[in-house]
Amino acid sequence: MTQQLSGWGKTPASFPAKLIQPTSDQEILEVLSGPLRTAPRGLGRSYGDAAQIAAGLVLDLTRLKPTFELDEKTGLLTVSAGYSLGEILERTLPRGWFIPVTPGTRFVTVGGAVASDVHGKNHHRDGSFSMHLSNLELLTPSGAMTLTSSDPAFAATAGGMGLTGVVSKITVKLLAVETSLIRAVTVPTRSLAETFEAMTRDDEYTYAVAWIDATATGSRLGRGLASFGEHAKIDELFGRTIDQPLAYHPKAVATIPVSAPSQLLNPLTVRLFNSAWFQAGAARCGEKITSLDGFFYPLDAVGSWNRLYGRRGFLQYQVVVPYGSEELIETIIGRLAAGGHPSFLSVLKRFGEQSMGLLSFPKPGWTLALDIPAKRPGLGELLRDFDRRVAAAGGRVYLAKDGRLDPELLETMYPNLRKFEEICHNLDPEGIMATDLARRLRIGGRH
């Protein structure tokens, strides 16, 4: 019997008929010739059901690593899709090259980063991951192809949730850095209005994000810590970091055991944690030089932190709403807190321009991400109501985080859906590429 698969949130879960770990393009092309419905999977960090297929074949691509070529002059990196961003950083950062766009964890594969068209704290300036690719290699049921950003199949693949085929290799332009450290500035905010206000100063920095205490209510609703950052210059360093400015040794400080009690995160502990985090952050505000991991990947220090939520799992609700819909952000935070669904970790940020990706999530506006324990009474109804308001406002839900969106809202949120489906159909007329997410959302008529 194969193992149960789920996303990072542990729900929804399903059993594939088969799971294989290919190491070459050839193996993948053979699988894609059918007949089993096939879902690509990386490190399983999408939160919902994007990287699994019940009763189908799951391609675990974490061993697909034949290529790693860095041109040290230009910073162009050609890399197989099975490498994680962390593995790339370990090799390129000591040579002075950083990944142009990174999400809040380094434990994502290159393939997953393309399929979700991930964004980072620099989206307001630099856009999403796919905007930094010079080309990508895609394996589809109709064969292998090399795509550049002007190809329709490229636009379908960037953010296409793995439904166009398997990304096997990309070429990405890395960012030159002098050090592996970040000059970070933290500004505490006392209300949501102050948080919005602080974040509109994000154009002064490459990196910007606000952590929000989503358990604070009343006049404190939306209070938080706005944090900004730049790659530190060599002349900004002091102490022993000067000797090895590009040193990079990520380490985990703890791992949550399988047997973590399921009630660890309850409304009380979540409120206490958020309050303490806010007070601690407010006390340490100002400018400092910090490690790259501390700035970009604080949660990566705790292994398997998703186990904190127990067996019911959790979900991340991430939406983007256009400018002018700020009150919707307030409604979402306020009603979740009032409804007894406290978010353990909440972030707010501004997005810049949209990429060419047909199902790519980021678009200009505010994005809010909340981690919420799943399967609690009333949560489903509340989120469905938010979805309708978000869709009506011209916003959308991030599919890489989703496990529960109403299929009827998908096209309103993603107006290029039909075009995307048409391209998928041309690449894969028999519908071999399929995931539980695609079936749940009936993408391309899958069920």
Added chain:
Amino acid sequence: MIDANGYPQNVLVIGGGSEIAAAIVALLAENGLERLALAGPREESMAAVRDQIGPVVSTKLFELDLAEPERAGPVIDDAAAWMGTLDCTIVAAAILGDQTRDEVSPERVAVSLTINTVGPAAALTAVANRVESQGFGEIIVLSSVAGEVVRRRNYLYGAGKLGLDGFALGLAERLRPRASLLVVRPGFVRSRMTAHLDPAPLATTPERVAKDTLAALFAGRTIAWSPGILRWVMMVFRHLPRGLSRRIPF
């Protein structure tokens, strides 16, 4: 498919006229239910459920009388083919009958146990096979406290539920962890089926049972009591000496 909060898109009800099942379906309909297959012997009671749920959910009726258990398999195949996947199945088929009339009739005893135990067990087997091969699924089996301790006043119904309850618990182990199976043991439920009876203590409603059922399903439990206090009441009751328990008048 089933969403991150445990809500199914497709639901099959065996015993489609059941008021408790209808109350469960009403809650699911507020949370993304798309297709509902109702299988049962009486079209009018199933049509009433369909009308109650409303047009948001696409509903189809399937004729199935569990007095003929061998018909369960093909009907479930038809329903699954219509829906695509069998995300959640509620097995609610049962007859209460009339104990004093039925207990002296070998024919009526056979029919009662067929409808309450043999038929549902056959249906559950067909559902379980499908759920195993599709790689996910939820199954809800409506049992009863009457099957927990079989009593003089309704031993025919109680024995039927006892058999079903045991079968379902065994099946839950077979399916674990591939699919979740929940056995629901409600107390006396005020409904059409019990309208002619005096309510027992701790009587509940279909709506209350529906709420308790979903709470237990989402928490990943195998047994749900409704109301919850019955778990402890029945634990004591089960251990009373028979000479004492038979004198307790309900």
